[in-house]
Structure formats: structure tokens, C-alpha cells
Amino acid sequence: MTMQETTSAAAGAKAFPGSDSRRYNYFEPKGRKATHYEDVTVDVQPDPERYLLQNWIISFGDGTPTYSKDWTALKCTDWHGFRAPDQEWERTHYQRQSTIVGMIQNVVENARRAGAPQRFDKAWVAVLQNHVGAFKHAEYGLGTALMRAQRYGYTQMINNAILTNASYKLRFAQDLTLYLAEVGSDIGGFDLDAGKAHWLDDPIWQPCREAVEHIRAATDFLEQYFAVNLVFEPLVGELFRSGFVMQVAAAQNDFSTPSVISAAEADYERNLANAVELFALLLRDPAHGEDNRTMLQSWFTHHGGLAVKAALQLQPLWSLPRVKAANFVEAFERARGRVAAIGREIGIDADLPALPPVEVGQAATPAAAAAAVTDAAAE
Amino acid sequence: MPDGLTLNKITSQKGIGITEAARRVADLGWTPSYVKEAMSFPTDYKISKAPRDPMKQVLRSYFPMQEEKDNRVYGALDAALRGDMFRNVEPRWIEWMKLFLAIIPFPEISAARSMATLGQLAPGDDLRTGFTMQMIDEFRHSTIQMNLKKWYMENYIDPAGFDITEKAFGKCYATTIGRQFGEAFLTGDAITASNIYLQVVAETAFTNTLFVAMPSEAARNGDYALPTVFLSVQSDESRHIGNGHSMLMSVLKEPDNHLLLERDIRYSFWQNHMIVDAAIGTIIEYGTKHRDKNKESYAELWHRWIFEDYYRTYLLPLEKYGIKIHHDDVHEAFDSIVKKNYVHKIAQFFSAGWWANFWRIEAMTERDFEWFESKYPGWYDEFGVWWENYAKLSKPGSVPITFADTGYVYPHRCWSSLVPCVIREDFTIDEVDGELFTYASEVDRWTHKEAFAAEYQGRPTPAMGRFSGRRQWEEVYDGWDLADAIQDMGFVRPDGKTLVAQPHLSFEEKDMWTLDHVRGHTIRSPLLALREMSPDQRKAHVDEYRKGFKIRRV
Ligand SMILES: [Fe+2]
Numbered sequence: 029m030t031m032q033e034t035t036s037a038a039a040g041a042k043a044f045p046g047s048d049s050r051r052y053n054y055f056e057p058k059g060r061k062a063t064h065y066e067d068v069t070v071d072v073q074p075d076p077e078r079y080l081l082q083n084w085i086i087s088f089g090d091g092t093p094t095y096s097k098d099w100t101a102l103k104c105t106d107w108h109g110f111r112a113p114d115q116e117w118e119r120t121h122y123q124r125q126s127t128i129v130g131m132i133q134n135v136v137e138n139a140r141r142a143g144a145p146q147r148f149d150k151a152w153v154a155v156l157q158n159h160v161g162a163f164k165h166a167e168y169g170l171g172t173a174l175m176r177a178q179r180y181g182y183t184q185m186i187n188n189a190i191l192t193n194a195s196y197k198l199r200f201a202q203d204l205t206l207y208l209a210e211v212g213s214d215i216g217g218f219d220l221d222a223g224k225a226h227w228l229d230d231p232i233w234q235p236c237r238e239a240v241e242h243i244r245a246a247t248d249f250l251e252q253y254f255a256v257n258l259v260f261e262p263l264v265g266e267l268f269r270s271g272f273v274m275q276v277a278a279a280q281n282d283f284s285t286p287s288v289i290s291a292a293e294a295d296y297e298r299n300l301a302n303a304v305e306l307f308a309l310l311l312r313d314p315a316h317g318e319d320n321r322t323m324l325q326s327w328f329t330h331h332g333g334l335a336v337k338a339a340l341q342l343q344p345l346w347s348l349p350r351v352k353a354a355n356f357v358e359a360f361e362r363a364r365g366r367v368a369a370i371g372r373e374i375g376i377d378a379d380l381p382a383l384p385p386v387e388v389g390q391a392a393t394p395a396a397a398a399a400a401v402t403d404a405a406a407e
Numbered sequence: 408m409p410d411g412l413t414l415n416k417i418t419s420q421k422g423i424g425i426t427e428a429a430r431r432v433a434d435l436g437w438t439p440s441y442v443k444e445a446m447s448f449p450t451d452y453k454i455s456k457a458p459r460d461p462m463k464q465v466l467r468s469y470f471p472m473q474e475e476k477d478n479r480v481y482g483a484l485d486a487a488l489r490g491d492m493f494r495n496v497e498p499r500w501i502e503w504m505k506l507f508l509a510i511i512p513f514p515e516i517s518a519a520r521s522m523a524t525l526g527q528l529a530p531g532d533d534l535r536t537g538f539t540m541q542m543i544d545e546f547r548h549s550t551i552q553m554n555l556k557k558w559y560m561e562n563y564i565d566p567a568g569f570d571i572t573e574k575a576f577g578k579c580y581a582t583t584i585g586r587q588f589g590e591a592f593l594t595g596d597a598i599t600a601s602n603i604y605l606q607v608v609a610e611t612a613f614t615n616t617l618f619v620a621m622p623s624e625a626a627r628n629g630d631y632a633l634p635t636v637f638l639s640v641q642s643d644e645s646r647h648i649g650n651g652h653s654m655l656m657s658v659l660k661e662p663d664n665h666l667l668l669e670r671d672i673r674y675s676f677w678q679n680h681m682i683v684d685a686a687i688g689t690i691i692e693y694g695t696k697h698r699d700k701n702k703e704s705y706a707e708l709w710h711r712w713i714f715e716d717y718y719r720t721y722l723l724p725l726e727k728y729g730i731k732i733h734h735d736d737v738h739e740a741f742d743s744i745v746k747k748n749y750v751h752k753i754a755q756f757f758s759a760g761w762w763a764n765f766w767r768i769e770a771m772t773e774r775d776f777e778w779f780e781s782k783y784p785g786w787y788d789e790f791g792v793w794w795e796n797y798a799k800l801s802k803p804g805s806v807p808i809t810f811a812d813t814g815y816v817y818p819h820r821c822w823s824s825l826v827p828c829v830i831r832e833d834f835t836i837d838e839v840d841g842e843l844f845t846y847a848s849e850v851d852r853w854t855h856k857e858a859f860a861a862e863y864q865g866r867p868t869p870a871m872g873r874f875s876g877r878r879q880w881e882e883v884y885d886g887w888d889l890a891d892a893i894q895d896m897g898f899v900r901p902d903g904k905t906l907v908a909q910p911h912l913s914f915e916e917k918d919m920w921t922l923d924h925v926r927g928h929t930i931r932s933p934l935l936a937l938r939e940m941s942p943d944q945r946k947a948h949v950d951e952y953r954k955g956f957k958i959r960r961v
């Protein structure tokens with residue numbers, strides 16, 4: 029043995045008990061072998077089951093410990109089983125967020141350099157100003173709700189999935205804000221305060237604001253996570269982003285807005301996958317699956333009713349662009365199909381009735397249609 | 408092309424200024440009118456003034472900046488391996504990383520969770536982006552540290568202790584001290600926890616010792632990985648310090664809050680001192696092989712960062728807002744390090760209980776003695792013989808030093824900070840709700856009895872936290888055989904008998920202690936014993952304890 033070998037502190041320089049134990053060995057990987065995400069995530073937030081010998085050592089004034097299973101009405105035989113399908117940890121999170129930021133910046137730079145915003149159709153400019161401007165507040169509201177929710181999960185895996193979801197939502201709300209400010213500065217007379225005014229006062233947006241405020245005010249963090257990803261997003265978020273803006277914009281000479289919006293659609297695919305995985309797990313639970321189903325079903329009734337009302341109230345937006353490239357009924361049908369499919373995926377009944385044909389033709393009575401659908405959802 | 412003029416600058420469009428961007432983003436918030444958000448995070452503070460955002464940042468500049476920082480970190484880790492870092496790294500240092508990196512990801516992620524609290528409690532939306540960035544930063548810190556630890560585990564000669572890391576975190580007497588720190592970020596009164604304890608004290612005062620002093624010492628021991636990761640972590644802290652200060656400014660606008668601020672700054676400063684100085688002081692002074700006498704000691708670093716930079720320029724100016732600052736505590740904390748040998752006594756304790764650890768501690772040698780004596784005159788007299796005994800008793804088959812006839816008195820544990828009561832003359836006891844408790848000092852006694860209570864100076868404080876759980880590790884294993892306790896914690900190597908901890912750095916199997924070598928000795932809880940004593944016996948015991956001890960040569 030050479031001198032150098034005996035003094036090296038590198039792996040393999042010497043064999044002794046434990047010298048080849050080079051994996052985190054305290055958790056069961058989901059697959060055959062632990063992923064990097066699992067290694068840097070699993071069990072970082074401990075609990076008395078894993079592995080707090082001395083239990084939590086500080087409590088709230090009322091005796092509630094640092095983390096409690098009572099912070100949600102849902103129950104789980106093993107909260108530790110959840111792994112986020114998107115496998116996000118810090119490095120992948122920054123890489124993805126940063127790529128999106130760069131993509132948006134390129135699109136906006138190129139569009140502005142080419143003078144594209146000045147060629148947007150006039151009626152469309154008003155839609156961007158008033159309604160995309162209003163919608164950014166919905167995104168922000170969901171982001172703040174999720175930022176609150178990430179405090180409460182029983183494991184690191186759940187909380188980190190909610191945390192990255194909050195990060196995506198808050199980034200997107202800012203993307204929209206700054207995008208509108210920038211293209212708006214190229215278009216004369218673009219009123220940057222109009223969006224918020226519409227969000228706060230325009231009847232079209234009030235049910236949407238109401239739905240978002242109910243999500244923000246929910247105290248059960250999993251109700252918030254559920255209402256965001258399994259109810260509001262498919263029924264209102266996607267409806268507005270994909271079913272309206274992305275389909276309609278190009279026909280109004282606007283090629284840049286869909287690029288900005290598309291980032292949120294991709295974000296949502298990941299967050300939806302995470303949320304579906306978690307709720308499916310909770311519904312499969314041998315001991316608590318049925319109770320969980322009842323609870324989710326009641327959350328669906330509550331938030332589904334609000335979201336449907338919000339969606340229907342947005343119907344007049346489809347008549348605003350000069351070139352009609354999409355129609356509300358089709359968009360809503362897709363949303364209805366989407367939410368039902370998500371429901372089937374986790375195991376709840378999320379079928380909403382189709383729009384009553386008579387009322388579809390009358391844009392002036394979305395409230396009546398909402399009432400009909402809400403009643404049906406409550407059954 | 409003239410300097411600074413690039414193609415990009417010529418062709419790029421006029422964007423909106425950062426101030427305008429931050430203002431627009433802050434305007435995303437609104438006051439709900441359909442249904443009010445329930446305030447789910449309890450606090451006894453009143454906050455009516457919206458905190459201002461000092462940094463004016465938006466997320467679209469944040470993400471690319473952080474990604475770039477990450478690229479540098481991961482690039483440096485690769486370079487360290489290519490440069491064969493582990494061939495020359497000091498095992499004495501890396502062993503302590505098993506402890507440090509077992510603890511730190513939990514406080515980090517607790518800080519992330521606590522941004523939920525501040526985001527909800529802060530009126531207005533100005534600082535929301537600041538809190539959001541901090542939330543994501545702390546998620547970054549937690550997972551980047553787990554990654555670093557995994558990297559040590561894969562590349563360092565002895566991975567045992569890294570391989571069980573998060574499980575070990577839940578079992579070890581020392582990591583519970585770190586948990587007291589992390590849980591304090593997010594439990595109890597929301598402002599006490601997330602604003603004062605975390606931001607105003609831990610981040611503003613103590614992250615320099617954690618994330619700047621540690622990296623310097625790492626580099627001196629041939630570890631270039633830790634500095635890369637932790638200096639990158641520290642570069643996020645100025646943002647968190649800014650968040651904390653801004654929030655503090657809006658909290659102190661309300662005169663009603665001043666009494667609570669006095670309480671919380673006092674509790675937080677003292678407990679941060681007790682916990683951070685114990686851990687980081689020991690790692691920096693005892694985890695190093697570098698004994699250059701021109702290097703600053705932990706006491707010198709403390710004076711510069713905590714006393715000068717923090718106490719003088721941050722805490723003192725709060726007095727002009729009417730907040731009472733406990734100057735005596737700051738002086739006492741400093742004295743405990745320079746005059747009362749706080750750090751040395753903690754290191755002594757860590758080594759006294761080496762068998763309960765999940766990392767190795769080797770004996771201090773002549774070279775170390777010389778450095779300690781020059782930095783802390785009188786050191787050899789008090790600690791030299793202890794470490795000579797430790798070296799002598801490091802061979803398997805020796806009596807574990809805890810049970811050898813050295814004169815060492817196993818310490819009581821402080822109910823507040825959970826650090827052992829090593830400064831014997833400051834030891835104190837008291838009763839709370841009819842039960843007897845032990846404390847390292849008067850401020851610790853006050854922390855438990857007065858600060859963490861339902862009432863403070865006649866004022867109801869229902870939101871304040873409470874100490875709970877099985878706070879004393881010794882109580883959990885009272886009456887247990889050492890070998891059984893070690894096995895129960897899982898601090899045994901994969902062969903089922905060799906201990907993870909060793910009182911030396913030998914990698915020869917024949918030098919390694921097994922369960923059989925420690926069997927036959929019993930763990931006793933000093934607190935349980937104290938509670939069983941009659942009042943007279945107890946008084947005599949406390950008097951005796953306060954006198955301290957003198958180490959004999961074995
Ligand atoms: Fe941090």
C-alpha cells in the first residue's frame with residue numbers, strides 16, 4: 029500500500045464496516061432505486077412516525093404541535109407515500125422557471141422589435157387591457173392561496189409540491205402584469221389600471237373573483253390545493269387561457285400573447301399531475317378512501333358551483349373580438365369534459381350537466397344557466 | 408464598439424423600470440369583499456401598517472439569477488471531484504458535516520414554510536414578492552444542502568452517518584437542539600417566530616457565523632464544496648434580512664407591540680446565541696486541523712459580526728423607536744464565549760457523549776493545544792487533561808470516557824435551549840406549573856417561565872408558543888444500557904455491531920468500537936434524579952453543581 033492511499037480520505041481508500049454504504053438508506057424509494065428528487069426531499073420534514081424520538085418540541089398556544097394531521101379533513105393511512113410526479117427540487121425548479129422567463133422575454137422582445145403590438149386589432153387591445161388585465165388577479169389570488177397552503181402538509185413531498193405550484197402561479201401573474209405593461213407602452217392609450225378595475229367591479233368578473241376569494245379563504249389547505257387544480261383551473265383557468273385567449277388572439281394579429289399564456293398551460297399540466305397523484309392516493313386509501321371521497325365530493329360541489337358560475341359569466345368575452353375564432357359553448361364543453369376526466373382519474377364524480385340549449389343562445393342570462401348547473405352539481 | 412454598447416442594447420426595446428415593475432406587481436393584490444380570509448396564523452401583535460419592499464425585485468429577474476448561481480455551485484462540485492478534493496480533505500472536518508448537514512436542511516425548509524405566515528399577516532402586497540423569493544430561496548437551501556450531503560456520502564472515505572442522515576436527525580440528542588431552532592421559526596406566535604426569531608435575529612445576526620465563518624474553515628481543511636454551496640446560500644440572505652427589517656418597521660409602528668418586541672428580541676437573541684454558538688463554535692474551533700495563530704478565533708469572529716455589526720448597528724438603533732434592548736444579555740453572551748469557555752465546554756460535552764453521536768470526534772493533540780492556549784489563555788489548564796484522557800480512552804475495550812474516573816460531571820440540560828448547562832456557575836432551577844426544571848442561565852429560566860406563557864407582564868398572550876414533547880433526550884433513555892440505546896437509535900453500521908460513532912479517525916476495522924465495547928453502562932437522566940431529591944438534597948446538589956469540577960488524569 030502506498031503512502032498516498034493510506035492518507036487519502038476519498039471513497040474506497042479503505043474497506044471497513046460501512047465503508048460502502050453510499051445511499052440514503054432510511055426510506056423506501058418509489059421505484060427500484062431512489063431518484064435524486066427523493067434523496068433531497070424525503071423525510072427532511074420529520075414527524076413522530078419518522079423519526080422524532082422526542083416528538084415535536086414546540087407547540088402553538090392551544091397545544092397544536094409544529095405539524096398536525098388535523099390541518100385537513102382528509103385522512104391518510106400513510107402520508108409519507110406521496111411523491112410528486114414532476115420530481116421537482118431546487119435545481120430543476122430554477123432551470124424550468126428560468127427557461128420560461130427567457131422564452132417569454134424573447135417572444136416579447138421580438139414582437140416589439142417588429143412593431144407587432146401596434147398591429148393588434150383595436151377591439152382586441154381592449155380585451156387585453158380590460159380582461160387579460162383582470163385575469164392576472166385571479167392567477168395572483170391562487171398563488172397566494174397556495175403560498176399559504178404549503179405550510180400545512182404532513183410531509184415534505186406534499187409541501188414542496190404546493191410550494192412550487194405557488195411559485196409557478198405567482199410568476200405567471202407577474203408575467204402577465206409586466207407583459208401587458210410592456211406591450212401596452214407600445215400601443216398608445218393603453219390603460220394599465222383598467223384590468224384591476226374590471227377585476228373589482230365589472231359584473232363579468234365578479235363571480236370569478238368570488239370563486240378565487242373562496243379558495244383564498246378556505247382554511248383546509250388540501251381544500252385549497254384541490255379547488256385550485258382540480259376545479260378552478262380546468263373550469264375557469266384553462267377556459268380563459270386556452271379556450272379564449274390562445275384560440276382567439278392570432279386572428280386579431282396577436283402572436284405574442286398566446287406564447288406568454290402557453291407557459292401557464294404547461295405549468296398547469298405539471299401541477300395537475302402532482303395534485304391528481306395526491307388525491308388519487310387519498311381516495312385509494314384502504315381505511316379512509318370512502319370518507320375522503322365524501323369530503324372531496326362536497327368540496328367539488330362548493331367550489332365547482334362557484335367555478336361554473338364564474339365560467340358562465342365570462343361568456344360575453346367571446347363576443348368581444350372583431351374576428352370570432354372560437355365560441356364559448358365549445359370551450360365550456362371542453363372544460364366540462366376535462367373536469368369530468370380529472371374526476372374519473374382520482375375517483376370522484378365530477379360530471380357537470382351540459383349547458384341548457386335554450387339559455388346558450390341568450391348571452392344575457394348566464395346567471396340562470398349557472399344556477400341550473402350549480403343545482404345539478406349539488407345533487 | 409465603445410465599451411458597454413452591445414448589439415443587444417442597441418436593438419432592445421425600452422422596458423419598464425424596476426420601480427414601476429415592482430409597483431405594478433404589488434398592485435396585483437386586492438381586499439376581498441365576498442369572503443374574508445381567516446387569519447390562520449395566531450399572533451398577539453397588531454399590524455396595521457403595510458411593510459414596504461426595500462429590494463424592488465420581480466420574479467422574472469430572480470429566476471435566471473438563481474439559476475446562474477446554481478450553475479456555479481454544481482460546476483464547482485464537479486471541479487472538486489476532478490481535482491480529487493477528497494484525497495486531501497481533513498476527515499476531522501468532514502465528520503462534523505455529518506452533524507451539521509443533518510440539522511440544517513430542516514431549519515431551512517421551516518423558514519420556507521414560515522413565509523406562508525408573513526405573506527398572510529403583512530398588510531398590503533408590497534412585500535409579497537420578497538416573501539415569495541424567500542420561500543423559494545429556503546426551498547433551494549434545503550434541497551441544495553441535501554444534495555451536498557449526498558455528495559459527501561458518495562465521495563468521502565466513511566459514509567456511515569451520512570447514510571442515515573434524516574433518521575439520525577430525529578433521534579440524536581444534539582439534533583434536537585437544532586430542531587428547537589427550526590421549530591421556533593414556524594410555531595407559536597407568528598410574528599415572534601417568523602419575523603423576530605427567524606429574520607431579525609437568526610438571519611440578520613447569526614447567518615454570518617453559519618454561512619461565512621463555516622465556509623472559511625472548510626476551505627482551510629481542504630473542503631472546497633461547502634464554501635461553494637454555503638456562500639451561495641448566504642448570498643440570498645441579504646434579501647431575507649431586508650424582508651425582516653421591513654416587516655419589523657411596520658410591527659414597531661404600533662406602540663402596543665413594544666412590550667412583545669422587547670420580550671421576543673430578548674428570547675431570540677439569547678437562544679440563538681445558546682444554540683448557534685454551541686454548534687458552530689464547536690465545529691469551527693474543534694472540527695479544524697488548521698492552527699495558524701493569525702486566524703481569527705470564533706470569539707474574534709463573534710465580536711466583529713454579532714457585537715459590532717449586529718448589536719451596534721442594528722439592535723441599538725431600535726432604541727430610538729422605544730424598544731428596550733437588553734444590553735446586558737449581549738455582553739453576557741460575549742463573556743460566555745471569551746471568559747466562561749462556553750464553546751470549549753460544549754466541545755467537551757460532545758466528546759463526553761461520543762458514543763451517542765453519528766459522527767466521529769478525534770482527540771485534540773499538542774498542535775491543537777498550542778493554538779487554543781494562544782487564543783484562549785488558560786485553556787490547557789482547564790481542558791488539556793480532558794483531551795489527553797480522551798485520546799487514552801479511544802481504543803476499543805477502554806471504559807467509555809463518560810464513565811471513566813475523570814471527575815467530569817455529566818451536565819443537566821437546559822429546558823429552554825436544550826443545550827447542556829455547561830457553565831456550571833450559571834446553572835439555575837425553577838418550577839413551572841408545579842414541576843421542576845433546569846436551566847443553563849437566568850435568561851433561559853425567564854424564557855420558559857415568563858416568555859413562553861399565556862400571559863406576559865399581566866398581558867394575555869394566547870398566541871405564544873409552549874415548550875412541549877419529550878424535551879430531554881436523557882429522560883427518554885433513562886435506565887437504558889448504552890448498547891441498547893445506540894441500537895434503538897440505529898447508530899450502528901451495516902454489519903449490525905460496529906458503532907457509527909468512533910472516538911478517533913482510524914479507518915482500520917480493528918480500531919473500531921462495537922456494541923459489545925459499550926455494553927454494561929447505563930444512561931441516567933440528571934433531571935429525573937433531581938426531581939426525586941428532597942428539598943435539602945436538591946439544594947446541596949445545585950450548590951455542588953455550580954462549583955464545577957476539576958478533571959483528573961486517568
Ligand atoms: Fe436559508
Ligand SMILES: [Fe+2]
Pocket residue numbers: 518545610643644647
Ligand atoms: Fe434565509
